[in-house]
Amino acid sequence: MAARNWKKGSFTGLHGLESALGLFYTRHMFRLAHFSDIHLGPLPAISYRELASKRITGYINWQRNRRLNLDHGIIDRITDDMLAAAPHHIALTGDLVNLALREEIERARLWLESLGPGEKVSVVPGNHDAYVPGALARCRRAWADYMTGDDGRAPTGRTAFPYLRVRDRVALIGVSSARATAPFMASGHFSKAQAKRLGALLDRTAAGGLFRVVMIHHPPVRGATHAAKRLYGIGRFQKIIRKHGAELILHGHTHKPTVHRIEGQNGMSVPVVGVAAAGQALGSAKPPAHYNLFEIEGEPGAWQIRFSRRGITDPHGEIGEVSGALLSPGK
Template sequence: MFQLAHISDPHLAPLPSPRFIDLLGKRFFGYMSWHRRRKVIHQRRVLSALAVDLAEVRPHHLAITGDICNISLPAEFENGLDWLNTLGRPDSISVIPGNHDAYVSMPWDQSLGLWADYMSSDSVDGGEPVSARNFDDFPYVRICGPLAIIGVSSAVPVSIIKASGRVGPRQLVDLEALLAELGARDLFRVVLIHHPPFETGVSWRKRLEDLDGFQGVLGRVGAELVLHGHIHKFSFERIAGARGYVPVIGVPAASATSDRAACLAHYHVYDIERDQNRWRVTVRVRGLSPLKDEFEATDEYSFLAPL
């Protein structure tokens, strides 16, 4: 049995002090939003409690589906690297960016490039892993025992009023080829994407713009599981796949506290094992206790994939 943990949207606090020039454009509005509302919701002490719980649960691998940053300040990417290093080795953690990690255009080496080792791609023929080298090095794939983890980037800078995402035609072509090859190897394919690849409960300004293209890829070649973030709440949807429905699951923000959050901080641990010609997935839900800064078991359910 393989254990995969999934957290999303940590929104690391505190926000670094920006220079005046840093707040020109979209960052100004994000800065105001942080100080009016979001800094009450996203608390570093919650992430500290999460790290303690992860160390006790000891999953085989950890997936983080974006929004480590808040307004993409250079110092946020440096802080993000420091935080990732406290959670574990790069080969045990897979990261994809979210819209807050691409809030504005930034040079690769000052932004996502700092996390490149957490976005490395394994050679499907057994060669050495290769770290991401630029914004075009998505999707990546990691082979973890019976799992193939495919990291997709939907993070692109967009206008002030939007928080939408886009995968893009090149990534979609590469994703389809990867899923087909990995499916032929009978691996449990987990796709990581920040923006939810469905319409239910997602406003137009936060949606995945090429949703039809992404769903079309799954319809042709399938996957066993899609994990996302972005909406800061639980979700369980399904997308038609090549051999049945693909489960699509999201989790609340990993640092969320206070009654102003959509949901308190939670994360999932997926226990994945073969069940004849399908896969049994047991989802263990762990959440922040409303009474103390500790995570605890809150729910558990299971399903067979494909659905």
């Protein structure tokens, strides 16, 4: 992480006086990029056998809707702009693929490598990555470098989530809500076992004075999406945040640029931030593609977050700042 340091003695006037008094301070800023719901296309060739499952409904949806509303040239422009912003870390909250075909999963691995090495990019899976039974396990193996915590434990078992990565003074905690579901369903699940492990990680990182970012695919907010796409275990998740606290929660799934707040520790509210699909084209029902950029600085009890959305700003597909704000935990 690039830290900015100022020695007050290098300035004149008031700064020189402060230097004479022996004052010295360091200002840390951590830049975190967040995007989601890549849905890399086009679909590879698919066999009749592969369609003999829930994939038939997804395939029809791709042909009728998603294929027309996604512009993969936009994904390239979004990622180019994101990398030009030089984030210290990238958080990707799921749905890299569409039907979780083997070729899609491998293509997504190569695409992740184009973003950066595993230690610079953190991924949590989405419902499309777990589209049919067995798909999530394949994604975990293929994308292991991007889902492995600092303890080095590979994300192949049920206890691999949540994982923890500490980068400078920021704790990135990856939660998995992904699971295979029945046709016409896209729900997620947050289990009791995962809740217990999440609480322990939040306590440990709070004791270390870290800024805690929780990444999850499904929004942990009631009413954020309709019943067939909801997260089961919202109450359990919110109870953990209320008891143990967090500073920022990132999610995908809805393809919408939203900011909600849920209750954290000691009555503090925690921002819950969603994002448009990274490849969403102009002119569709959902907001066009963008990513979130956070600049985090401060200290426990006084964190500051400068938050901007960067994405399509005109009909020609130019990328720029869509909106910006200060977004911090608060009462």
